[in-house]
Amino acid sequence: MKKLSAAFRYKRPEYSASSRKQKSNVDNPTETLLRIWRYMLLEKRLLFSTFGMIVVSSLLALIGPVILGHIVDRFVSGDFTAGDLLRLLGWLVLIYTAVAVMTFLQGYWMITISQTAVYAIRKDLFRHLQQLKLAFFDKRQHGELMSRMTNDVDNISTTLNTSMVQIVSSIITFIGILAVMLMLSPILTIITLLVVPVMFIGIKWITNRTRHAFRIQQQAVSSVNGFAEESISGQAVIKAYAQESKVVGVFRDKTRQLQQAGFWAQTFSGFIPKWMNMLNNISFAVIAGVGALLIGFGGAGITVGTIVIFLEYSRQFTRPLNDLANQFNSLYSALAGAERVFGILDEQEEHENMAKQTVSQLQGDIHFANVTFAYEEEPALKDISFSVRPGQTAAFVGPTGSGKTTIMNLIAGFYQPDDGQIMIDGKPLSELDSDSYRNRIGVVLQQDFLFKGTIMENIRYGRLDATDEQVFEAAKAANAHRFITRLPDGYGTLIGQDGGGLSHGQRQLLSIAKALLRDPDILLLDEATSSIDTITEYRIQQAMQVLMKGRTSIVVAHRLNTIEQADNIFVLQDGKLIEQGNHQELMKQKGFYSALQNEKKNHVSSS
Numbered sequence: 001m002k003k004l005s006a007a008f009r010y011k012r013p014e015y016s017a018s019s020r021k022q023k024s025n026v027d028n029p030t031e032t033l034l035r036i037w038r039y040m041l042l043e044k045r046l047l048f049s050t051f052g053m054i055v056v057s058s059l060l061a062l063i064g065p066v067i068l069g070h071i072v073d074r075f076v077s078g079d080f081t082a083g084d085l086l087r088l089l090g091w092l093v094l095i096y097t098a099v100a101v102m103t104f105l106q107g108y109w110m111i112t113i114s115q116t117a118v119y120a121i122r123k124d125l126f127r128h129l130q131q132l133k134l135a136f137f138d139k140r141q142h143g144e145l146m147s148r149m150t151n152d153v154d155n156i157s158t159t160l161n162t163s164m165v166q167i168v169s170s171i172i173t174f175i176g177i178l179a180v181m182l183m184l185s186p187i188l189t190i191i192t193l194l195v196v197p198v199m200f201i202g203i204k205w206i207t208n209r210t211r212h213a214f215r216i217q218q219q220a221v222s223s224v225n226g227f228a229e230e231s232i233s234g235q236a237v238i239k240a241y242a243q244e245s246k247v248v249g250v251f252r253d254k255t256r257q258l259q260q261a262g263f264w265a266q267t268f269s270g271f272i273p274k275w276m277n278m279l280n281n282i283s284f285a286v287i288a289g290v291g292a293l294l295i296g297f298g299g300a301g302i303t304v305g306t307i308v309i310f311l312e313y314s315r316q317f318t319r320p321l322n323d324l325a326n327q328f329n330s331l332y333s334a335l336a337g338a339e340r341v342f343g344i345l346d347e348q349e350e351h352e353n354m355a356k357q358t359v360s361q362l363q364g365d366i367h368f369a370n371v372t373f374a375y376e377e378e379p380a381l382k383d384i385s386f387s388v389r390p391g392q393t394a395a396f397v398g399p400t401g402s403g404k405t406t407i408m409n410l411i412a413g414f415y416q417p418d419d420g421q422i423m424i425d426g427k428p429l430s431e432l433d434s435d436s437y438r439n440r441i442g443v444v445l446q447q448d449f450l451f452k453g454t455i456m457e458n459i460r461y462g463r464l465d466a467t468d469e470q471v472f473e474a475a476k477a478a479n480a481h482r483f484i485t486r487l488p489d490g491y492g493t494l495i496g497q498d499g500g501g502l503s504h505g506q507r508q509l510l511s512i513a514k515a516l517l518r519d520p521d522i523l524l525l526d527e528a529t530s531s532i533d534t535i536t537e538y539r540i541q542q543a544m545q546v547l548m549k550g551r552t553s554i555v556v557a558h559r560l561n562t563i564e565q566a567d568n569i570f571v572l573q574d575g576k577l578i579e580q581g582n583h584q585e586l587m588k589q590k591g592f593y594s595a596l597q598n599e600k601k602n603h604v605s606s607s
């Protein structure tokens with residue numbers, strides 16, 4: 001045993017570093033239990049009925065041994081008829097049948113309670129995830145979050161189904177048995193109780209390790225899920241770089257960690273029943289021996305029936321403790337999961353602490369005043385100031401990683417500046433209600449995310465109440481109608497997250513159609529860098545011109561055409577704004593921009 005525990009401790013640091021990092025204000029079992037309890041109260045009536053029934057059935061179960069002892073005493077004294085025996089046995093059958101029916105009902109009701117609680121937890125969790133800042137998702141693997149939504153929540157459900165009933169009934173049974181035993185024979189009660197401190201010392205030792213082991217196991221499950229999800233999503237890249245064997249190796253290491261964690265979790269939880277069994281047997285022998293001695297010496301008013309009752313109770317007495325200990329194992333496992341779920345629920349929502357000013361329409365005036373922003377340590381934008389007037393097109397150019405997309409992210413309100421201020425129509429962006437604000441914004445990404453569904457549904461994502469006609473109009477204006485109608489199922493064509501057979505250009509046309517349908521006041525447009533055939537490129541260009549017309553447009557621009565037509569061009573380098581002006585002005589300056597454009601032109605002409 002010493003060896004096992006030493007090996008376990010040896011493995012601990014690897015996980016405990018991250019478990020310490022994850023510690024939050026919910027790393028407190030009582031608080032976590034209370035939070036679960038609040039969810040259970042959603043079925044208040046059923047919950048209290050269940051507890052009422054647990055009390056009645058646990059008390060009824062106490063009567064059985066007393067009847068049994070009575071039968072033995074009457075039998076020993078010879079004062080017993082067959083009728084008496086049948087009557088008492090009848091009572092026993094009746095009591096145990098009632099207990100069985102009640103136990104069934106408790107289980108049934110508890111399933112309802114736990115399913116309602118788990119439904120509410122999952123709903124809250126998903127709703128909350130929708131409200132979290134993007135920065136929260138930047139730092140986490142998506143598979144890990146999914147593991148919390150599924151495994152951890154399932155774990156809570158399983159525990160609620162079984163543990164809660166058992167724990168309550170064990171406590172009642174324990175108190176009830178103790179009371180009856182004390183009434184029958186204080187001496188035998190003390191002897192029966194001797195086992196309790198020994199039992200608790202052992203249980204405490206085991207549960208300390210079990211709880212830790214389950215927490216580690218669940219972290220390992222999340223890590224495996226996260227990695228599996230990442231490897232499945234990134235299959236194309238893994239294959240392209242022939243990284244299959246490396247990925248398999250990493251997965252093997254992670255599953256091995258899970259295997260180890262699972263081994264210790266199961267091993268420690270398996271100790272409890274064995275420990276309890278051993279103590280039970282010892283206690284059984286001691287009670288029988290001492291009881292027999294007491295009868296032999298004719299003391300303490302003890303009869304054979306009393307010994308029978310005590311033997312029966314000693315089994316029943318340690319059983320609730322045994323059950324309690326067992327249930328605490330799964331309770332700890334569920335608590336570990338619940339802590340992680342509540343950990344997410346405690347993450348600050350995007351809208352919290354924000355004064356809300358609803359936006360019905362925007363003029364599209366954007367002003368950055370000395371904005372500095374860092375995703376992590378190194379600032380991605382440094383002291384940026386610029387203005388874009390309503391209806392203007394502003395093009396952001398600069399080398400990769402210079403901060404162009406970050407400007408769009410800040411205008412969309414996905415992240416807040418660390419310093420300086422962003423003003424929209426003269427009002428601080430931080431004071432605008434983000435939902436209504438974003439309703440007035442259209443975003444066209446290079447690689448738009450397509451949801452599993454039809455093309456019609458994906459375009460309609462721009463405005464959910466749009467009619468079919470409006471979707472067709474938007475698709476026509478975006479030059480997408482033609483390719484859509486050539487597909488066998490037209491607008492009903494099913495596509496998935498990966499684009500389901502659509503080319504990059506077609507996906508971007510869908511994205512433009514979606515933005516057109518939204519009819520935003522401010523347009524954020526990330527031009528595709530990927531090379532597309534000339535016809536599609538021309539169609540996209542045309543569609544973008546339609547899209548940008550009459551609204552403030554912020555474009556991360558790659559095409560010379562877009563850049564030249566912009567009212568204002570902002571040149572970024574290493575997160576700093578180094579030049580600004582229109583194309584002619586910037587070319588005249590013969591600075592970074594003109595060098596960049598000349599380089600591009602040379603590249604185009606040489607290729």
Ligand SMILES: Nc1ncnc2c1ncn2[C@@H]1O[C@H](COP(=O)(O)OP(=O)(O)OP(=O)(O)O)[C@@H](O)[C@H]1O
Nearest residue numbers: 138375376380398399400401402403404405406407
């Ligand atoms: N989610 C993120 N978390 C941490 N750092 C980020 C994140 N997104 C961008 N960065 C960093 O911020 C800096 C600016 O990135 P940004 O995406 O704004 O550049 P960009 O000019 O749009 O580049 P590109 O032309 O390649 O798209 C880069 O150093 C980048 O590594």
